[in-house]
Amino acid sequence: MMKNKTILLASRPKGMPAEDNFQFEESEIPALKDGEVLLKSLYVSVDPYMRGRMSDAKSYVAPYEVGQPVNGGIVAEVVDSKHDKLPKGAVVLGNLPWQQYIVHQGEGLNQVSPDVAPLSYHLGILGMPGLTAYVGLLNIGQPKAGETVVVSGAAGAVGTVVGQIAKIKGCRVVGVAGSDDKVAYLKNELGFDEAINYKTTDDINKAIADACPDGVDIYFDNVGGEISDAVYLSLNKFARIAICGQISYYNNTKPATGMRAEPILLKKSALMKGFIVSDYADEFANAAKELATWVKEGKLQYQETITEGFEQIPTAFLGLFSGENTGKQVVKVAEREG
Template sequence: MRDQNRQFRLAKRPEGKPDHDTFDLVETDVPDPGPGEALVRTRYLSVDPYMRGRMSAGESYADPWEVGDPLRGGVVGEVVESNGAGFEAGDIVTGDLQWADYATAPGTALRAVDPDLGPVSTALGVLGMPGRTAYFGVREVAEPGPSDTFVVTGAAGAVGSVAGQIASLAGARVVGFAGSAEKVAFLEDELGFDAGIDYSATDDYGAALDEAAPDGVDAYFDNVGGPITDAVFDRLNVDARVAVCGQISLYNATERPTGPRKLPGLVSKRARVEGFLVGDFAPRFEAATERLAEWVASGDLQYRETVTEGLESAPDAFLGLFEGENVGKQLVRVSEPDE
């Protein structure tokens, strides 16, 4: 156990794209757990696109961080000390904790991770928030059926890669947009997508869709937004459903993004466009995680992780999300079990 703790704080609010000046790595003491709290040593830290919203002062679906505040995110870690938190030293837990070597949290804010379900890192990916986001977004919002064409953007990412596979399990033809030939090969060869589109290789997303989704689009799971989404909307079928999960291509915009108006096209298509947050499905998280774990165990659901090493690499891991550097879930490995 280290004597000292390190934690990342918000150094300043980013204007547009964040960079290393956004983050401040500070040495602190290892905190003591208060009554009902546990001290957790971070094994893995999750970086996710939604965190960009919390760095700005404007309204988002998560409260903004204040400058000087410790950054927070999904963590899997080991309980080092429990002060009546309902866990024991050595337990593996997950929760929304600081970007830090060590952090305390009330026991009620931690959940036990079952190491028998898979590597504990999956509690931040396929068996965690991203997996559940895909699960509910596909099944409750986009609702692809057996004769449907399902399109997903950010398809090689933590959410998109799971969303496409769940749509496949529902019998849909699955088309994914991703940002490199390597990622498209991953979609087609490892995840079983019917077609992948490398958006870095073309500006004519419409033509690419006409080839990959010749019967139009019945269900669309959007993580990205912008011109790719414009092309998909132009190809929605009657009664199409659009699940708006994220819009990562717009998160760093410094002016309000504009684009073709979409409402006129919705009328003739009787299309439904719906934003969703996974947190609204919290009462059903356990059932979703069990189902995802079954699919992983049976081989129906493949996943991949991209891991950077060391807490100090967290800013690079986060910034890389906006450059599409990750395949599957982007994680930061902060400590090893035997350290």
């Protein structure tokens, strides 16, 4: 029998998560029964929202259980099958446990075509982060040509797509990111009009104001905190703010405090809306089609940070909170066989 490895939630983090919140477990893979497939994990997605699931606070997705496997988006290959519709060699995308091999009954798995794009893209630009950028920017931001869009977490999996879609829509795009390399990438590779390294900027308020001489019409926020405060000071009348993530607070042990947005929203008749990608599930099919077209046409550039090795999954996840990744962070666990 083949040996298998699983990553369990060992304990709930207080504040910043650490390696010891995770635990590796070895097991054996049971024989397949009728109707089951054996999946081999190829690419594992690590995402900021998973921090929320490590806590037991009520949120929009159920928390992980201590002592149980962590789960998330995984691209996997069917390496053995007693299932009618999922033959050996098929590649699937699903919400799956952090496990090298997974025995599965097939429900909730989506087959992906290995020919459209690299397989890992289905965890990123053609998957949840790409769809998040698409539905959030277009529904809440409602970008119009000539408007100014600011994106925080601009070099992340969502931010890179937001900025590029905003460019496709004819907007001036300003990205905020956390390193000079990221800033260079946004401006030189992705066509952002301006990008700001918030970690080395003396005066973030002035940096935003200078980069947005006509003010800010749309703010797509992945981060929160003082970056948001700076953007709020430059908002135009009738501005729209999409709250997609608030990674600067995810490791807080108390409710976040700071400048109140409400008086500014009042003064500017501005709109602020939180969302999760699944709020717009009925738009996914069209969104994925348009994203794939833009990728094929070269209008959407896509970058991944690919870490190798199943054992590196916790480390890659933790790296999200120190900004290690440029673009979508994935972990490559195995080569495709078929």
